[in-house]
Structure formats: C-alpha cells, structure tokens
Amino acid sequence: MPSKLQCMDCKTDYAIDEVRYVCDECGGLLDVIHDWTDITITRELFDKRLGSLQPPYNSGVWRYKELVYPDIDDSLIVSKPEGNTNLYPMPRLASWAGVDTLYLKHEGENPTGSFKDRGMTGGVTQARVLGMDRVACASTGNTSASLASYAALAGMEGIIFLQNKAIALGKLAQGLAYGATCLRIDADFDRNLELVREASEKLGIYVLNSVNPFRLEGQKSIMIEALQQLSWQAPDWIVCPGGNLGNSSAFGKGLKEMYDLGLIDKLPRVAIIQAEGASPLYESYLSDFQDYEAQKAHTIATAIKIGNPVNYQKAVRTVRWTNGVVESVTDQQIMDAKALIDRAGIGCEPASACSLAGTRKLVEKGIIEPGSTVVGILTGHVLKDPDATIGYHSNMLEDITGQYANRLLQVGDDIDAIVEILDKEKVPV
Numbered sequence: 001m002p003s004k005l006q007c008m009d010c011k012t013d014y015a016i017d018e019v020r021y022v023c024d025e026c027g028g029l030l031d032v033i034h035d036w037t038d039i040t041i042t043r044e045l046f047d048k049r050l051g052s053l054q055p056p057y058n059s060g061v062w063r064y065k066e067l068v069y070p071d072i073d074d075s076l077i078v079s080k081p082e083g084n085t086n087l088y089p090m091p092r093l094a095s096w097a098g099v100d101t102l103y104l105k106h107e108g109e110n111p112t113g114s115f116k117d118r119g120m121t122g123g124v125t126q127a128r129v130l131g132m133d134r135v136a137c138a139s140t141g142n143t144s145a146s147l148a149s150y151a152a153l154a155g156m157e158g159i160i161f162l163q164n165k166a167i168a169l170g171k172l173a174q175g176l177a178y179g180a181t182c183l184r185i186d187a188d189f190d191r192n193l194e195l196v197r198e199a200s201e202k203l204g205i206y207v208l209n210s211v212n213p214f215r216l217e218g219q220k221s222i223m224i225e226a227l228q229q230l231s232w233q234a235p236d237w238i239v240c241p242g243g244n245l246g247n248s249s250a251f252g253k254g255l256k257e258m259y260d261l262g263l264i265d266k267l268p269r270v271a272i273i274q275a276e277g278a279s280p281l282y283e284s285y286l287s288d289f290q291d292y293e294a295q296k297a298h299t300i301a302t303a304i305k306i307g308n309p310v311n312y313q314k315a316v317r318t319v320r321w322t323n324g325v326v327e328s329v330t331d332q333q334i335m336d337a338k339a340l341i342d343r344a345g346i347g348c349e350p351a352s353a354c355s356l357a358g359t360r361k362l363v364e365k366g367i368i369e370p371g372s373t374v375v376g377i378l379t380g381h382v383l384k385d386p387d388a389t390i391g392y393h394s395n396m397l398e399d400i401t402g403q404y405a406n407r408l409l410q411v412g413d414d415i416d417a418i419v420e421i422l423d424k425e426k427v428p429v
C-alpha cells in the first residue's frame with residue numbers, strides 16, 4: 001500500500017497526494033503513515049549505503065528512504081544532499097554538565113546551516129509530487145533560509161514571511177541571497193504563521209511550515225542517523241531545543257518507528273528544552289498537559305521565540321511515548337552554554353545551546369542520572385547570529401553577563417605592547 005496521511009487524533013485517513021495540513025473532521029494534526037508490510041527494513045540495509053556517492057542515498061535523509069517516503073520516485077527528490085552531520089563526543093562538556101558521556105550532533109552542518117534542510121528536502125519533494133510551483137513559510141529565520149535555497153534548486157518560487165525585528169542577520173541574508181520573495185511583516189512569528197496559511201489558501205501556494213507532515217518525515221532522520229552513528233545502541237537521553245516543536249515531534253515518531261521495527265532495542269527518553277520566556281510546552285508539562293496557554297514570547301534565542309507552537313500535540317505525544325520531560329532555561333544559561341560549545345571548537349547559534357544548558361539543569365535536578373549517555377542536538381550554525389555572539393563577548397547584551405567572554409584585545413601599532421600581551425599565559429576556561 002502507498003503511504004497515506006492520517007489524523008493523529010481521530011485517525012481519519014487521507015490520500016498522500018492531497019494538499020492538506022490538518023484533519024477536516026476534527027482539526028487535528030496529520031501524520032504521514034507508511035506501510036512496511038512488504039518492505040524489509042534492517043540495520044544492514046542502511047549500513048550498506050554509508051559512504052554512497054549515489055543519489056539519493058548520499059543524503060543523510062534519503063539513505064533511510066524506506067522510513068521517510070518509501071515509494072517516492074527518485075527523480076522527484078530535491079536534495080542538496082543534506083544530513084550526514086557529525087556526532088561529536090564531548091568529554092569536557094560532559095563533565096561540565098555532570099554526565100558520563102555526552103555527544104553533540106551538529107545539525108548546523110547541514111547545507112544552509114540548520115536542521116531545517118532535513119525537513120525541507122521532504123517538503124519541497126512533496127511540493128513536486130503535488131505539482132506546486134510556489135512554496136511559502138513563516139519563519140524565525142532558518143526555515144526561510146532553507147526554503148529559499150531548496151525552492152531555488154527546484155525551480156520554484158520561494159515566499160517567506162519574516163518578523164519585522166528579531167531575525168538573525170545570517171538568516172535574513174540567506175533568504176535574500178537565494179532569491180526568495182521576502183515579506184517583512186510587522187507581526188511576530190505566531191501571527192505570521194496565521195497570515196501565511198491564509199494567503200496560501202487564497203492563492204494555492206504550498207505551505208512548508210512544520211505543520212507540514214512531510215517536513216517532519218525528513219526531520220526524523222536526525223534520530224535515525226544519530227542511532228546509526230552509535231551502531232544502533234540507543235543512548236539514555238536525547239536532549240533538544242523546543243520552539244515550534246517540529247523536531248521534538250519528529251523525534252518521537254522516528255524513535256517509536258525504529259523501536260517497533262526492531263532497529264533499536266530501547267527507546268531513549270526525549271528531553272525538550274525551552275527558553276524561559278517562550279515556554280508554553282514547559283508550563284503545560286507542569287500540569288501534566290492538562291492546561292495549555294499560548295504566550296507572548298521573549299528570548300535572545302530567536303529560533304525558539306515562539307509562544308504558540310503548532311506541533312504542541314505531537315510534542316506531548318513524544319513526551320508520553322518516550323517517558324520524556326520538558327525543562328526551561330534562562331537566556332543567561334543559554335548564552336553561557338553557547339559560549340562553552342563555541343570555545344570547544346564546535347560552535348552553534350543560541351537556541352541550540354538549550355541542549356547543553358538543559359542537560360546540566362536536568363542533572364542538577366536529579367532527572368538525568370550522572371551515569372547517563374546523552375545525545376544533545378545542536379540545531380543551527382555559529383554564523384547564523386553574529387550579533388548575539390559578539391554582543392556576549394563584548395558584554396553588551398541586555399540582562400546577560402558575558403561570563404565566559406573572550407574579549408577582543410585592542411592594541412596599537414606597537415610591537416612592545418603586542419609582545420607584552422602575548423607573553424602572558426592564556427588561561428583556558
């Protein structure tokens with residue numbers, strides 16, 4: 001049987017080639033459901049493709065084609081090719097966070113510098129399946145950068161709705177450079193998402209926000225690839241930032257599918273980390289998801305500055321499926337963790353550092369045990385938000401102290417002064 005769309009709540013089925021984002025019956029979010037009865041899925045199948053130069057298997061998404069979109073025609077796939085990101089063992093950061101073993105999987109190493117590329121290859125490929133020639137999204141920045149690039153590659157028009165303020169410089173530059181139609185709107189992300197959905201309905205444009213279930217199929221591959229890099233031995237914890245909650249939703253679905261198919265022997269627990277000023281999932285978690293209230297979001301981590309996450313229900317499902325947790329961290333904790341990841345030579349944008357800051361906080365609270373193996377997901381590249389980085393190191397950020405700042409040293413055209421500075425031993429943090 002071909003794959004289908006299915007409502008996560010009332011289980012109504014819809015054809016895979018319908019343009020549809022939510023259920024007609026109940027308004028619920030849709031899952032892409034695959035039929036694996038006639039497909040053999042083994043670790044060996046995917047291991048055999050490692051290092052392949054052959055499209056689509058040279059992509060870290062389409063290597064797992066059987067799990068992502070089994071009966072897609074290869075000629076429709078739009079791939080850069082994405083994924084194949086490194087999983088770094090980080091012993092020093094592990095001891096800072098208080099765990100035995102910490103890996104950081106750097107999704108900033110994707111073609112446009114964030115994990116969004118893994119979802120975008122799925123979404124733009126589906127746009128081709130549907131015969132669409134215009135694709136659109138509202139974005140805090142990385143989705144639009146990715147959409148702009150993939151639309152250009154596929155010969156489609158990319159349309160991006162950006163917030164007036166609060167977009168990091170690198171991301172704005174990418175949208176313009178890749179030739180998208182860029183609308184800057186005096187509204188926050190949550191309102192822009194409503195606007196893009198309305199405009200797209202009126203004009204027949206395909207919406208590629210993470211409400212689009214094909215994006216989540218691509219993003220599942222972060223988990224599959226991480227598990228393959230660990231020789232299919234599941235860690236105790238996966239820790240990731242939570243904004244619109246597409247990633248955490250995709251992780252739950254992907255992990256459960258891998259477990260049900262026997263690719264992994266245990267389910268890691270997923271910890272979703274939100275910024276304190278943009279934490280509707282965390283607040284809801286405190287009432288065991290009985291209450292939910294949208295927020296007006298504030299945080300320096302613009303990628304997760306979202307007050308009403310569209311994938312809330314799917315993220316709750318991830319927490320339930322994996323015995324997961326939700327935590328929040330302050331902007332100070334985010335920027336300090338980022339500084340440590342950066343100076344370890346890895347580097348990331350602010351939102352990504354939730355993974356490390358959250359791990360440390362969950363260890364302090366006794367929720368993550370010190371003997372654990374943790375995989376933290378770094379979602380975006382260090383170059384995305386130079387303002388935040390330079391602001392931290394020059395101690396110019398409002399309400400944030402550059403605790404681990406690397407000060408820019410100013411010196412005249414004077415060899416004695418230069419030698420005097422360099423003669424001092426540098427103190428490592």
Ligand SMILES: *Cc1c(COP(=O)(O)O)cnc(C)c1O
Pocket residue numbers: 114115116142143210241242243244245246247248303304349351352379380381
């Ligand atoms: C989009 C994004 C996030 C948030 O991911 P969600 O899937 O929306 O929760 C976090 N970090 C970065 C760098 C992002 O681009």
Ligand SMILES: [Zn+2]
Pocket residue numbers: 007008009010011012023024025026027028
């Ligand atoms: Zn429904």
